[in-house]
Amino acid sequence: MRNQIEFQVTGAYALFTDPLTKIGGEKFSYQIPTYQALKGITESIYWKPTIIWYIDEVRVMNPIQTESKGMRPIDYSGGNTLAYYTYLRDVSYQVRAHFEFNPHREDLAYDRNEFKHHNIAKRAVAAGGRRDIFLGARECQGYVEACEFGSGRSHYEDTPELDFGYMVHGISYPDETGTDELRTRLWRAKMRHGVIKFIRPEQCTHTRSTGSGSIKPFGPDRLEPADELYAAWFAEEGR
Numbered sequence: 001m002r003n004q005i006e007f008q009v010t011g012a013y014a015l016f017t018d019p020l021t022k023i024g025g026e027k028f029s030y031q032i033p034t035y036q037a038l039k040g041i042t043e044s045i046y047w048k049p050t051i052i053w054y055i056d057e058v059r060v061m062n063p064i065q066t067e068s069k070g071m072r073p074i075d076y077s078g079g080n081t082l083a084y085y086t087y088l089r090d091v092s093y094q095v096r097a098h099f100e101f102n103p104h105r106e107d108l109a110y111d112r113n114e115f116k117h118h119n120i121a122k123r124a125v126a127a128g129g130r131r132d133i134f135l136g137a138r139e140c141q142g143y144v145e146a147c148e149f150g151s152g153r154s155h156y157e158d159t160p161e162l163d164f165g166y167m168v169h170g171i172s173y174p175d176e177t178g179t180d181e182l183r184t185r186l187w188r189a190k191m192r193h194g195v196i197k198f199i200r201p202e203q204c205t206h207t208r209s210t211g212s213g214s215i216k217p218f219g220p221d222r223l224e225p226a227d228e229l230y231a232a233w234f235a236e237e238g239r
Contacts, residue, residue, distance in 0.1 A: 002114065002118060003098050003099050003100070003114055003117070003118045004056070004096065004097065004098040005042075005045075005096075005097055005098070005118075005121050005122060005125055006094070006095070006096050006097075006125075006146070006147055006148060006149040007045070007094075007095055007125045007144050007145065007146055007147060008061075008092065008093065008094050008095070008144070008145055008146075008147040009041055009092070009093050009095060009133060009135070009142050009143065009144050010091065010092040010093075010142065010143050011091050011092075011133075011135045011140055011141060011142040011143065012089070012090065012140075012141075013067070013087040013088065013089055013091070013135070013139070013140045014029065014033070014087060014088040014091045014135035014136050014137075014140050014142075015027060015029045015085065015087050015088070015135070015136040015137040015139075015140050016029050016030040016032070016033050016034050016037050016088070016135075016136040017029060017030075017136065017137070018030050018167070018168075019168065025073070025081065025083045026083050026084055026085065026086075027083070027085040027086070027137075028085075028086045029066065029086055029087055029088050029136065030164070030167055030168075031064050031088070031164055032058075032060060032064070032164060032189060032191065032196060033058060033093060033135070033136070034167065034168050034169065034170060035055050035169045035170045035187075035198050035201075036168065036169070036170030036171055037135070037136050038055045038058055038093075038095055038097070039053050039054075039055055039097075039170065040134075041095070041133055041134075041135070041142065041144070042055065042095070042097050044129050044130065044131040044132065044133050044134075045121065045124045045125055045129040045130060045131075045133075045144060046117075046120055046121040046124035046125075046129075046130055048108075048111065048117070049102065049105055049108060049175065049216075050101060050102060050105060050108045050111040050112060050117070051099040051100065051101060051102060051117055052099060052100055052101075052102050052176050053097050053098075053099050054097060054098055054099070054100060054200060054201075055095065055096075055097045055198050056096045056097055056098060056197070056198065057095075057096050057149075057195055057196060057197045057198060058093050058094065058095050058096075058195070058196050058198070059093065059094035059095075059149065059150070059154055059194055059195050059196075060093060060154060060155070060156055060191065060194050060195075060196070061092040061093060061094060061152065061154050061155065061194075062090055062091060062092045062155055063155045064088065065088065065089045065090060066086050066087065066088060066089065067086070067087050067088075067089045068084050068085070068086045068087075069084070069085050069086075069087065070082065070083075070084055071083050071084070071085045087140070088135075091135065094147055094149050094150070094151075094152075095149075096149045099117065099118075099121070101114075102175070102176065103178075104175065104176065104177070104178040104215065105175075107217075122146075125144065125145075125146045126146050128143065128144050128145065129144045154193070154194030154195075155194065156191060156193065156194035157193055157194050158193070159191070159193065159194065160192065160193065161190060161191065161192050162190065162191045163188070163189075163190050164188075164189040164190070164191070165188060165189070166186050166187070166188050166206070167186065167187070167188075167189050168184065168185070168186060169185040169186055169187040169198075169199075169201070169204050170184075170185050170201060171183070171184055171185070171210070172184075172185060172201055172207070173213065174213045174214055174215050175215050175216060176201075178215070180212055180213060180214055181209050181211065181212050181213065182209070182210050182211040182212065182213055183207045183208065183209055183210065184207065184208050184210045185201060185204035185206070185207050186204065186206040186207070186208075187199060187204050187206065
C-alpha cells in the first residue's frame with residue numbers, strides 16, 4: 001500500500017496490561033501486544049488528527065517470557081502500597097500499519113495530502129519516532145527502527161497456530177467514530193507462524209460503552225505555521 005509503513009520495535013520489558021488483573025491492584029501483561037498498544041506506538045512515531053492509523057499485522061520475533069517484579073505504586077487513599085507486576089521480558093515485534101484520512105475531520109480536509117504524510121511517516125520511522133516509545137507502560141521504554149516485514153526469523157516460525165482467547169482489541173474514541181461515546185472492543189486473537197493479523201476496529205462484534213466524550217476542536221489559531229501556509233494555498237487554489 002502507498003500509505004503503509006513497516007518497523008521493528010524492541011524493548012527490555014513490556015506491560016500490555018490485562019484489565020482483569022487491575023482490580024486487585026496487581027498488573028499482569030497479556031502475552032502479546034494489543035491493537036491499541038501498537039497503534040499508540042505508531043502514533044508516537046508520527047500522528048496528526050487528519051489521519052487514523054490502522055495496524056494490519058504484527059510479527060512476534062522473540063519467545064514469550066515473563067518476569068514478576070515487586071512494585072510500590074501510589075495508593076488511591078495516599079501513601080504507598082505493595083504489588084506485583086508481571087512484565088513481558090526481552091520483546092521484539094515487527095509491525096505493519098497504514099493510515100487513512102479521518103472522515104470525521106472535515107475541518108482538516110485541506111491537510112489530506114497522502115504523499116506528504118506518508119513521506120513524513122517514513123522519515124519518522126527512520127529517525128526512531130518523533131516521541132518517546134513505550135511498550136504498554138511508562139516504565140517500559142521501546143526503540144523503533146525501520147525493517148522489512150517478514151525479514152529475519154521469528155521464534156514461532158514453525159508454530160502453526162496459537163490461540164490467545166478473547167482479549168482487548170482497543171478503544172473507539174469520538175474523534176474516530178463521530179459519536180459521543182467511548183467503546184471498548186474485544187476480539188479473539190490467534191497467531192499463525194508468528195504473525196497476528198488484526199481485524200479492523202469496525203469488525204469487532206464484541207464492544208461495550210465505557211464512557212462519553214466529544215470530538216476535540218481544531219481551529220485556525222491551533223494550526224502549526226506550516227499548516228497555515230498550506231491552508232492558505234489550498235483556499236487560494238479553490239480546492
